[in-house]
Amino acid sequence: MKDIIRNKRIELGLGQGQLGQCLGISASAIGMYEQGRRMPTADDIPVLCKVLKITPNELFGWDKENTVSANNDVSKRIDTLEALVSELIEQISRK
Structure with a gap:
């Protein structure tokens, strides 16, 4: 800056x-x-x-490119977390 x-x-x-x-x-x-x-x-x-x-x-x-790239990384991490949470919920409900 x-x-x-x-x-x-x-x-x-x-x-x-x-x-x-x-x-x-x-x-x-x-x-x-x-x-x-x-x-x-x-x-x-x-x-x-x-x-x-x-x-x-x-x-x-x-710049726009770095911002878009960072947003994509965050989206991927959120998708991974959502998959893990879904898997945990499924495991808990089987018990």
Whole structure:
């Protein structure tokens, strides 16, 4: 996230103070975001994304391919758990 904030800010020709002003925070807070010493608050993320002209997924470094892949992995694990639970229920009901 830190590099994304810095790179997009520079790409848009904004100083840390200007970006901070948009968010109602100090230039030093933006500097801390860019150094990875601090994270934007949940309230600041939508404004930050709007000012930097990026989506929250882009801000967090998530891309569609990785998100879809993670969702598929979760779905597979859920299917496995459901099968195990069904098997256990069947074993219990036989007793």
